[in-house]
Amino acid sequence: VERKKRAAAVIEDVERNLATPTALLRSIADAMVVEMERGLRGDIHACLKMLISYVDNLPTGDEHGLFYALDLGGTNFRVLRVQLGGREKRVVKQQYDEVSIPPHLMVGTSMELFDFIAAALAKFVDTEGDDFHLPEGRQRELGFTFSFPVHQTSISSGTLIKWTKGFSINGAVGEDVVGELSRAMERQGLDMKVTALVNDTVGTLAGGRYMDNDVVAAVILGTGTNAAYVEHANAIPKWTGLLPRSGNMVINTEWGSFKSDKLPLSEYDKAMDFESLNPGEQIYEKMISGMYLGEIVRRILLKLAHDASLFGDVVPPKLEQPFILRTPDMSAMHHDSSHDLKILGAKLKDIVGVADTSLEVRYITRHICDIVAERGARLAAAGIYSILKKIGRDKVPSDGSKLPRTVVALDGGLYEHYKKFSSCLEATLQDLLGEEASSSVVAKLANDGSGIGAALLAASHSQYG
Numbered sequence: 001v002e003r004k005k006r007a008a009a010v011i012e013d014v015e016r017n018l019a020t021p022t023a024l025l026r027s028i029a030d031a032m033v034v035e036m037e038r039g040l041r042g043d044i045h046a047c048l049k050m051l052i053s054y055v056d057n058l059p060t061g062d063e064h065g066l067f068y069a070l071d072l073g074g075t076n077f078r079v080l081r082v083q084l085g086g087r088e089k090r091v092v093k094q095q096y097d098e099v100s101i102p103p104h105l106m107v108g109t110s111m112e113l114f115d116f117i118a119a120a121l122a123k124f125v126d127t128e129g130d131d132f133h134l135p136e137g138r139q140r141e142l143g144f145t146f147s148f149p150v151h152q153t154s155i156s157s158g159t160l161i162k163w164t165k166g167f168s169i170n171g172a173v174g175e176d177v178v179g180e181l182s183r184a185m186e187r188q189g190l191d192m193k194v195t196a197l198v199n200d201t202v203g204t205l206a207g208g209r210y211m212d213n214d215v216v217a218a219v220i221l222g223t224g225t226n227a228a229y230v231e232h233a234n235a236i237p238k239w240t241g242l243l244p245r246s247g248n249m250v251i252n253t254e255w256g257s258f259k260s261d262k263l264p265l266s267e268y269d270k271a272m273d274f275e276s277l278n279p280g281e282q283i284y285e286k287m288i289s290g291m292y293l294g295e296i297v298r299r300i301l302l303k304l305a306h307d308a309s310l311f312g313d314v315v316p317p318k319l320e321q322p323f324i325l326r327t328p329d330m331s332a333m334h335h336d337s338s339h340d341l342k343i344l345g346a347k348l349k350d351i352v353g354v355a356d357t358s359l360e361v362r363y364i365t366r367h368i369c370d371i372v373a374e375r376g377a378r379l380a381a382a383g384i385y386s387i388l389k390k391i392g393r394d395k396v397p398s399d400g401s402k403l404p405r406t407v408v409a410l411d412g413g414l415y416e417h418y419k420k421f422s423s424c425l426e427a428t429l430q431d432l433l434g435e436e437a438s439s440s441v442v443a444k445l446a447n448d449g450s451g452i453g454a455a456l457l458a459a460s461h462s463q464y465g
C-alpha cells in the first residue's frame, strides 16, 4: 500500500509537470512567433536561427534529367537517383539505397565520416542502369541534404553551425560542408558536382510542393525535429541581397533550439539535457523528437523504480543505462491494446530485464508512455500552429474571403510510425486552429520527400541551366 501511494505521488507529479493545456500551447506558439521575428531580424540572441536557404523558387514540375541526392542527418543516410521527365512524365524512375552510419563515425573525424559517405555514394553510382540517362559530356549532379544547422552562403555552399542529434565531430564546425563532401568524392574518384545544399526540411518542402501545389511548410519529426516554410522575402529584415523575383524565400527555422520558460520542462528533461552531448541546447527538440522520447520514459520509470519499487525491491540495473529504451520500443509498448498487455510485458523483459511484471505495472508503464508522447505531439502541434500564424494561415481572413487550402508536409520516422503521436498531433492542431480554419489546413505525410526534393533543387540549380 505504501508503495502504491509513492507510485501514485510520482505519477501525479509527472502528470502535472508535463501537462500541456491548450492555453499553454497558445502562449508557447505566441512565444515562438516572437522568436521567429527576432531570428528574421538577425538578432544574435534569438533562439530560432531562421536560416536563409537561398531557395527562392520551389519545384514547378518542369524539372528534367538525371539527378542524385544524398541525405545525411540521422542514424541512416540515404542515396537516391531519379530520372525526371518534365511536366508530362514527372518522376520516370527512382532508386535509392540506405546505409546505417557506424556510431563511431558520428563522433570521429569529419574526414572519416565524409570518406565513408562518398564511398557509399560511389558504390551506388556504379549500379546506375540503362534506364537512367546522362547526356553526353555532362557531369552528374547532386542535391545534398544535410540535416544540421548550416549558415548558407549560396544555394550550394554553407558552413556548419553546430552538430545536433548525437553527432559530435571535432573541427567540422565552421567548415564548408560541400567542400568537405566534394573533396571526399574526389578522393573516391567520383566525378559529381553538388549543385544544391539543403536542409532536410527544405528538401521536404520542395518534394512536398512538387506533389502538391498548396504545400507551404514542412516539418521533420524523426531523430530530431525541425521545420521550414515559405516566407515573404520582404519580411526578412536580415536579408540584404536583392529581393528575389518570386518575392519568396524558404526559411529553415531550426526550431529544435526553441527555448522558453513557458515550455513544461520537468526534472527528467533537465537531467537528460545536463547529461547530453549538447547541454542547454535543442531544448524543444529534446521534448519532442525520436532520439529523446524513450529516454524520458526511461528516466521516469527509473524514478518509479527507486521511489516506489516499481520493478521489485532492487532497481533493475539495465534501467539505469541511458538510452536503453528506444522510442520505437516505447511506441510498441504504448500501442499494446491486448487485455494483458502482453507485448508491453515482453518489451519490459527484453529491455529492462524484469520477467514477471504485474498488470498494474504494465498499465503504469503504458500511462507514462502516453504522457510523454502526448506532450511531444502537442508541443509539435503548437510549433506548426505558430508557423501558420506567422504566415497568416491560422484563421479565416477578416475580409470574409476563404482561407486558401494550406498543406503542411510532414516526414520523419517518428511521425510516420508512431500512430498515437501523429494522431494526437493532428487532433491538437485542429483544436488550436478551430473548426473553420482547420477545414482548410491539411497535414500530409511526405514520405522521404527530402530526397526527391533535394534532387529537384539540384535540377533547378543545375550548372547546365
Ligand code: ADP
Pocket (backbone or CB within 6 Å): 073, 074, 075, 076, 221, 222, 223, 224, 289, 290, 291, 327, 328, 329, 331, 332, 411, 412, 413, 414, 417, 418
Ligand atoms: P532521421 O531523423 O534520422 O533522418 P528518420 O526520419 O527515419 O531518420 O527517423 C528515425 C527516427 O524515428 C528514429 O531515430 C526513431 O526515433 C523514430 N522512429 C522510427 N521508427 C519508429 C517507431 N516505430 N515508433 C516511434 N519512433 C520511431
Ligand code: MG
Pocket (backbone or CB within 6 Å): 073, 074, 147, 200, 222, 412
Ligand atoms: Mg532525416
